[in-house]
Amino acid sequence: MGLVRYMAKEVMKEIGNKSREFYEFVLPPIDVQLENDNIIVTIDLPGFDKKDIKLRIRGNILSINATRETDHDGTVIWHQRPHAIDKKIRLPVDVNEGEDLEGSAKYHNGVLTLKIPVKHGKDIAIE
Secondary structure, X not given: OHHHHHHHHHHHHHHHXXXXXXXXXXXXXXXXXXXXXXXXXXXXXXXXXXHHEEEEEEOOEEEEEEEOOOOOOOOOOOOOOOOEEEEEEEOOOOEOOHHHOOOXXXXXXXXXXXXXXXXXXXXXXXX
């Protein structure tokens, strides 16, 4: 009976690892809204520290990277919560980048909210 219990435990561990990898791929849940002249991006990142989250904008691609330490002292029976997030999303409009970017980010209770200004084209004078 010991071998069967051991094999069942190993199978469950592998299923847990695969499901965690799946969650790392699809997570985090993200909402994107256009509000006045800004894009508001809301990202759920529960369990991550603010210092462990890195954001970058290049063109209209927002990159979200976050990592956290695992703190398992005992035997792990089930482990699905992601300990690394690497997500890239295409924003629906062009945004200011570099020194022109005057966005803001707020992290509270595991929810990161970004406010990113939309890039406006320059008017062309008609002579």
